[in-house]
Amino acid sequence: MSAQDVAAPSSAQLTGKASKTERKNLRALSWGHALEWYDWAIFGLLSSYLGGHFFPAGNELASTLNALAVFAVGFVARPIGGIIFGSMADRLGRRKVMIFAIAAVAAGSFVIGVTPGYETIGAAAPILVVAMRLLQGLSAGVEAPLGTAFALELVPNRPGYVSGIFGFFNNLGNLLAPLSIFFLTQLITGDNLAEWGWRIPFIIGGVFGLIVLWLRTTLPETLDVGDAREANAEKQQRSSVWGDVRKYWLSVLATVxxxxxxxxxxxxxxxxxxxxxxxxxQEDPAAVFGITTGFGILMTLGALFLSKVLDRFAMSKVFIVARILAIPTIFLSLLYTQPGIGTFAGVMFGGAIVLLLNMTIFVTISNSLLPQHIRGTGLGLGYGFGVALFGGTASYLLLWLQSEGMFWMFPVYIATLCAISVVLYVLAKNRNGIFVGK
Incomplete structure (x- = not known):
C-alpha cells in the first residue's frame, strides 16, 4: 500500500462535522456535478430540435435519431475519458483534472448553443456538435468518479455527508433540465423554441460553467505529486499506478x-x-411529465436528507442492504405492462426509495474499495465501463424486450446484475479491505 493512502476513519472520527472550508470545497465540486447532469439531460430532452438544425435527414424522426446517436457517442467516450484522465489525476493531481473536466462541460455546452445550423455552415455543423459531445463524454468519464474521490479526500471524516450532498446536486441537475425547458415553453412560442429558443439552456449551461470553473480554481490539491514533476519520477509513478490497479483488479471489476x-x-x-x-x-404527456418531475423532486430532497443521517451507519452494511433490496424492487416494473397512468405512478414512486439509497452511495462505495493513489485510474476504468455497458443500454433494452413480448426478462437481467455486484463487493472487501468509511 502506498504511503499516500489514507486509512479508513474510526467510528469516533465519523461523528465530526464538516468545517466551513470543507463545505466550501464540496460546493465547488458538487456544483460541477449538477452542471454535468443538467447538460447531459438537456441534450437528450432537446434532441428533436437539435436534429433538425444539425442533422437534416429528410424527416423529423430520422433527424432526431441522428441526434440521439450523437447523444450515445457521449456514453462511448466515458470509459476512454475515465482511463485517460483518471490516470492523469493519479500522476499529476486531482485539482488540474477537475478544472479541465468542468471547462470541457461548459465549453461543449456553449459551443453547441451558438453553432450555426447545417443550412448555414454545412457539414461543419454536425462535425462541431459531435466533437463537443465527444469532449463532454471524455469529461463525464472522470467527473463523477474522480469528483467524489476528490471530495472524500477533502472531507475525509464524513463519507455519508459527501455522498448525500453529491447525490443532491446530481439529482438537482437532472431536475433543472426539464424544469428549465418547461419555463422556456411558457415564455416563448413553440415556433420560436424550435427556431432559436432551444439554444438558451445550452448557453446558460456554458455561462454557469465559468462560475463553477472559478470556484474550482480555489480548491487545494489532495495528492502529493511533487516527485512526479520530474520526468523519471513521473514514469515510475505511472508504472506504479497501473501495477497497483492490476493488484486491485477485483475491486475494479466489482466497481463495474x-x-x-x-x-x-x-x-x-x-x-x-x-x-x-x-x-x-400513449399516456398523457402532461401526466407523465408531472409524475417524473415529482419523482425528481423526491430524489433530490431525499439525497439531502440522507446527507444528514448516513454517517450514523456503517456504509458497507448500508450498501449491502440497499443493493439486496433492489433485487425484488426492480420487479415492480412488471406491474406496468399495459396503459394506466396510476400504475405508472405507483411503479415510479414504489421504486424511488430503494433507488435513492443506492444512487446516493454507489460512487462512495466504489471509492472505498481502492486506495487513494489509484482511485482516479481504477474508478475511471470501472465506472466508465459500468455506465457504458449496462447503464447506457438499459432504456433501449427495456423498450426492445417490451416490443418483442419478453418484458419479463428485463427485471431478471437487472436483478442478476445487482446480485453479482453484492457478491463481487463482498469478495473485494474481504480481499483488499476498505479505504473509506467503515
Missing amino acids: FIVGAIQAYNYTWIAGLPNLARAAF
Missing part, C-alpha cells in the same frame, strides 16, 4: 457491476419507463 447495476436500474426509472409510457402506451 456496482456502478453498472444501479445505473441500469436508474435509467430504467428516469428514461425507460417514461419512454414506455409515452411511446408504447
Whole structure:
C-alpha cells in the first residue's frame, strides 16, 4: 500500500462535522456535478430540435435519431475519458483534472448553443456538435468518479455527508433540465423554441460553467505529486499506478457491476419507463411529465436528507442492504405492462426509495474499495465501463424486450446484475479491505 493512502476513519472520527472550508470545497465540486447532469439531460430532452438544425435527414424522426446517436457517442467516450484522465489525476493531481473536466462541460455546452445550423455552415455543423459531445463524454468519464474521490479526500471524516450532498446536486441537475425547458415553453412560442429558443439552456449551461470553473480554481490539491514533476519520477509513478490497479483488479471489476447495476436500474426509472409510457402506451404527456418531475423532486430532497443521517451507519452494511433490496424492487416494473397512468405512478414512486439509497452511495462505495493513489485510474476504468455497458443500454433494452413480448426478462437481467455486484463487493472487501468509511 502506498504511503499516500489514507486509512479508513474510526467510528469516533465519523461523528465530526464538516468545517466551513470543507463545505466550501464540496460546493465547488458538487456544483460541477449538477452542471454535468443538467447538460447531459438537456441534450437528450432537446434532441428533436437539435436534429433538425444539425442533422437534416429528410424527416423529423430520422433527424432526431441522428441526434440521439450523437447523444450515445457521449456514453462511448466515458470509459476512454475515465482511463485517460483518471490516470492523469493519479500522476499529476486531482485539482488540474477537475478544472479541465468542468471547462470541457461548459465549453461543449456553449459551443453547441451558438453553432450555426447545417443550412448555414454545412457539414461543419454536425462535425462541431459531435466533437463537443465527444469532449463532454471524455469529461463525464472522470467527473463523477474522480469528483467524489476528490471530495472524500477533502472531507475525509464524513463519507455519508459527501455522498448525500453529491447525490443532491446530481439529482438537482437532472431536475433543472426539464424544469428549465418547461419555463422556456411558457415564455416563448413553440415556433420560436424550435427556431432559436432551444439554444438558451445550452448557453446558460456554458455561462454557469465559468462560475463553477472559478470556484474550482480555489480548491487545494489532495495528492502529493511533487516527485512526479520530474520526468523519471513521473514514469515510475505511472508504472506504479497501473501495477497497483492490476493488484486491485477485483475491486475494479466489482466497481463495474456496482456502478453498472444501479445505473441500469436508474435509467430504467428516469428514461425507460417514461419512454414506455409515452411511446408504447400513449399516456398523457402532461401526466407523465408531472409524475417524473415529482419523482425528481423526491430524489433530490431525499439525497439531502440522507446527507444528514448516513454517517450514523456503517456504509458497507448500508450498501449491502440497499443493493439486496433492489433485487425484488426492480420487479415492480412488471406491474406496468399495459396503459394506466396510476400504475405508472405507483411503479415510479414504489421504486424511488430503494433507488435513492443506492444512487446516493454507489460512487462512495466504489471509492472505498481502492486506495487513494489509484482511485482516479481504477474508478475511471470501472465506472466508465459500468455506465457504458449496462447503464447506457438499459432504456433501449427495456423498450426492445417490451416490443418483442419478453418484458419479463428485463427485471431478471437487472436483478442478476445487482446480485453479482453484492457478491463481487463482498469478495473485494474481504480481499483488499476498505479505504473509506467503515
